[in-house]
Amino acid sequence: MLYMIGLGLAYPTDITVRGLEAVKKCKKVFLEAYTSILMAADKESLEQLYGKEVILADRELVESGSDKILEDAKDEDVAFLVVGDVFGATTHTDLVIRARELGIKVECIHNASVMNAVGACGLQLYKFGQAVSIVFFTDSWRPDSFYDKIMENRRIGLHTLLLLDIKVKEPDFKELMKGHLVYEPPRYMSVAQCCEELLEVEEKRKEGAYTPETPCVAVSRLGGATQAFKAATLKQLSEYDAGEPLHSVVMLGHQVHDLELEYLLEFSDDKEAFKAAVAKDQKLFEKEEKEEKTA
Numbered sequence: 509m510l511y512m513i514g515l516g517l518a519y520p521t522d523i524t525v526r527g528l529e530a531v532k533k534c535k536k537v538f539l540e541a542y543t544s545i546l547m548a549a550d551k552e553s554l555e556q557l558y559g560k561e562v563i564l565a566d567r568e569l570v571e572s573g574s575d576k577i578l579e580d581a582k583d584e585d586v587a588f589l590v591v592g593d594v595f596g597a598t599t600h601t602d603l604v605i606r607a608r609e610l611g612i613k614v615e616c617i618h619n620a621s622v623m624n625a626v627g628a629c630g631l632q633l634y635k636f637g638q639a640v641s642i643v644f645f646t647d648s649w650r651p652d653s654f655y656d657k658i659m660e661n662r663r664i665g666l667h668t669l670l671l672l673d674i675k676v677k678e679p680d681f682k683e684l685m686k687g688h689l690v691y692e693p694p695r696y697m698s699v700a701q702c703c704e705e706l707l708e709v710e711e712k713r714k715e716g717a718y719t720p721e722t723p724c725v726a727v728s729r730l731g732g733a734t735q736a737f738k739a740a741t742l743k744q745l746s747e748y749d750a751g752e753p754l755h756s757v758v759m760l761g762h763q764v765h766d767l768e769l770e771y772l773l774e775f776s777d778d779k780e781a782f783k784a785a786v787a788k789d790q791k792l793f794e795k796e797e798k799e800e801k802t803a
């Protein structure tokens with residue numbers, strides 16, 4: 509049996525009771541360690557709680573060497589631990605498909621994910637559109653496909669959750685060219701970096717998906733002891749220091765309910781200015797909406 513177990517967002521004890529019981533009976537325990545991090549835990553603290561060894565599974569092992577994970581699951585119980593929820597990252601459906609192909613039974617034990625805990629900022633989960641991933645730009649690679657998805661969400665008034673790039677075990681290409689396999693230190697994209705990239709892409713595309721004044725919420729260390737939110741404009745957040753990782757950003761859609769706004773104002777430095785930014789942003793797609801209604 510392959511147990512796919514969500515660990516929740518921060519602490520070793522965020523695992524559910526059923527998840528912990530499953531881990532305790534598994535012969536091998538793999539921890540997926542590249543799409544997110546458990547903020548208040550490490551391999552050792554998990555091993556102490558579970559009373560057994562935890563094997564770190566990097567991207568290479570999960571995506572190319574999954575046979576190693578599935579090998580034992582044919583005859584024994586194996587746990588595959590995912591920070592957040594099992595299906596909070598797109599990657600893990602693939603492992604379930606391969607297990608099914610091999611005739612291995614799979615049981616999923618769910619947990620909180622950034623995808624639902626983000627409701628703690630006050631925006632209603634029912635009013636979120638497609639989530640998008642924002643990757644680190646390099647000198648030669650500045651992908652902007654997220655822009656079209658944000659535009660689609662914003663046209664119909666929905667909020668957009670922006671998940672930010674993390675690089676936990678990336679080979680250093682300069683060293684690789686010299687024949688040495690050396691990994692770069694871990695990097696986590698910050699709220700400010702994300703917002704700078706968004707501003708750069710709007711500047712390039714000029715299609716009006718958003719403006720520097722568009723209201724957003726910075727979401728930091730969700731579920732941890734120092735969880736924090738900041739409601740401000742995109743431009744203001746491009747200069748905001750959100751502190752330690754992990755960070756996400758939500759861009760508001762124009763369907764902002766009064767209760768959502770009331771909740772968000774607690775997180776803004778200047779309530780009147782934020783309210784005005786929301787009111788101004790709501791007008792951005794007004795013309796298109798009227799045209800659609802009369803068509």
Ligand SMILES: C[S@@+](CC[C@H](N)C(=O)[O-])C[C@H]1O[C@@H](n2cnc3c(N)ncnc32)[C@H](O)[C@@H]1O
Pocket residue numbers: 517543544590591592593594595596597620621622623670671672673674727728729730731732754755756
């Ligand atoms: C690919 S997603 C993986 C989500 C995870 N499997 C889950 O279900 O929560 C990773 C990204 O989600 C966001 N994220 C995850 N946990 C977070 C947290 N506790 N606080 C803020 N952002 C978080 C960050 O942008 C991070 O880079």
